[in-house]
Amino acid sequence: MALLNICGSADSLLQPNTLAIENRYQQLRGRITVMIKDGHAHHPHSLRNPGPIADWIVEHTQPAGARPDFADEKFIKSYYYSLESTNIWFREEKTSVNCRGPGFVECYDRYDEKTQSQWGVTGLAVIVPKKSQPSCP
Secondary structure (H helix, E strand, O other): OEEEEEEEOOOOOHHHHHHHHHHHHHHOOOEEEEEEEOOOOOOOOOOOOOHHHHHHHHHHOOOOOOOOOOOOOOEEEEEEEOOOEEEEEEOOOOEEEEEEOOOOOOEEEEEEEOOOOOOOOOOOEEEEOOOOOOOOO
């Protein structure tokens, strides 16, 4: 499941909640998109223009595609994406918004092979490209 979190940089819940949840989702290789409105506190919630939120919901709630042929029951699906942040000017908010996560960077399916390791170490990890490259002659 993907998660979208929108908050303000002056929100007292940013550090103990939003950033903690973001960190945990990333550790578990889940998909979390975070938007932090510069200079805003806890209220007002959301964005004045709901378009970016609606677009995110449509994009991130599509049914999962078919698993690749190699990814049998021995593989656990997760996600791989950059942790890069981008500051975007939101005219309706009259502020910059620090944006990061799969809503703003390319996100790839990741498959980790399960093993019997007592330390939780996985075997093979495969990051699946968005489209296949032609084979070499």
